[in-house]
Amino acid sequence: MTGRTPPRPHTAPPGEPPAGGAASGSPDAATDDPRRHERRARAALTRVLEPGDERAGQWLADLGPVELLRRLTSPAYHPGALPGAGDQRIRALRALAARADPGRDLAAMASHGGRFVIPGDPEWPSQLDDLGPARPIGLWVRGGPDLRHWALRSVALVGARGCTPYGAHTATTLAAGLAERGWVVVSGAAYGIDGAAHRGALAAGGATIAVLACGTDVAYPRGHAELLGRIVRQGLVIGELPPGAHPTRSRFVLRNRVIAALTRGTVVIEAAHRSGSLVTARAAQRMGRHTMGVPGPVTSACSGGVHQLLRGGAVLVTDAPDVIELVGTIGDDLAPDRRGPVLPRDLLDPECARLLEAMPGRAADTTARDLAHATGTPVDAALARLYELHSLGFVERHDDRWRLTAHPARHADTRRGGA
Incomplete structure (x- = not known):
């Protein structure tokens, strides 16, 4: 493995809830929670409102969850209490609200080792607020790690x-x-x-x-x-x-x-x-x-x-x-440069490479003088480069003539020390 160490689940000591407040899903634990009424109201509203309902999300933003739930469950409800909602929809929502039992749902989640996380909790991922009125009412969470920490x-x-x-x-x-x-x-x-x-x-x-x-x-x-x-x-x-x-x-x-x-x-x-x-x-x-x-x-x-x-x-x-x-972080998480495999010919210096390019096809041979003329190189320099290419396995000598080897060396870079 390379790079940073993967996040690991945050485990709590025996007898304590997982990080993020798993016990907040329990009605008993919630009695000491100053946000108990909001948590229970939001839990009830997850039974009433469909996810992503922007009109309902606007009600939630304007009225708050406790007041919204009160208007949906109050016997004294009157038309117009929820702007933009028709009577038929209001009746349907009120029927769902009447059956909602947040205490039961919170207890059920706690029995699974889970919790109900709401906006404003330390564990709430604030980037969800970018959804505006379509933001979740809350999130039912199972597992030990801190949701906000992981989502970052x-x-x-x-x-x-x-x-x-x-x-x-x-x-x-x-x-x-x-x-x-x-x-x-x-x-x-x-x-x-x-x-x-x-x-x-x-x-x-x-x-x-x-x-x-x-x-x-x-x-x-x-x-x-x-x-x-x-x-x-x-x-x-x-x-x-x-x-x-x-x-x-x-x-x-x-x-x-x-x-x-x-x-x-x-x-x-x-x-x-x-x-x-x-x-x-x-x-x-x-x-x-x-x-x-x-x-x-x-x-x-x-x-x-x-x-x-x-x-x-x-x-x-x-x-x-x-x-x-x-x-990732600009400048710190750059991907490596991409290129194909390095071939032995890639490691040759420019003069050797130019001379090798000037060699005739594999069935033909040539002299050092002809190669020097073709590349504009002095004869002595061309001869020196030919001997270097010979030592690397690229060419072979036959008396005073030179030709490409039938099977060029595949490990020329190791013979040159990787230079």
Whole structure:
């Protein structure tokens, strides 16, 4: 491994909650919390309002969570208390609010070792505030590490569910490379690229965050139950929806805005033209985050959306150093220079190289005088260079004539001490 040490889960002493305040999810622990009423109100509202609802987000900003919940549950509710909402919608929201039980949800999350993190908490990732009215009401979190700390140095890797072996290999390798260098890999725990990215980070002993479109206690997709369990033990599983909530198509799409806002940049690895991964990338672009794409075969429909993204201003990346150079610290995280392998001929000094270029084809030979004339070099100098080339295995001598060797030396650089 090279680079920085990967972040490790912050573990608490026996009998204490994990870092970030896991006990804050417990109603009993919350009795000493000066923000208890706001936390419970926000927990209840995750049962009432859909993620990313900007109108509801504006109500939340204008009224505050406690007052908003009071207006939704008060028997004395009157029309116009929620600007812009029709009667039908108000009735639906009030019905949901009447059934919400924040104490039960907070206790359920605490029973899973989790917590409910809200804006203003030390663990709240302030970059989510860039979402404005679409900011999450709060985040249900499972896992020991501090969410804010990890999100500060994170990259999203997203892509097609029905990915190709090339895409899965690329995602795994890229995630492992980022994790080895101390970066947190964020994805959505779906099949395909998401799962490969999480597994790559875990295999490298690194850090990963899964952002779900359902309750964090719900194993979705079912085939990733074991993977999600590993992420809880080694990283973080987060979501906007309360315990037991199941995903819908719209929740998947809205979940992507959280992935984009949480991270320093988004990398798309294989995405068709209508892929949800492009939603994540475009959300990142709108918020001024770095947007990157890994190119694929031009004949692959799975890479069509990525290529479109690259034409639209995303940056082409191929490995972890490329990504880190873009999202890391300016001047400190530069990717290495890229070049092909060094060949023996590359190590020749200019005069030897010029003489070697003037040699006729392999079936022909020539004299030192002819080479000197062809290169504008004195005969004695040409002869000296020919002997040097001979010692390096590039040419062979036959009486007073010279020709290229049939099999030039492959290790001329070692004979010259690498000069």
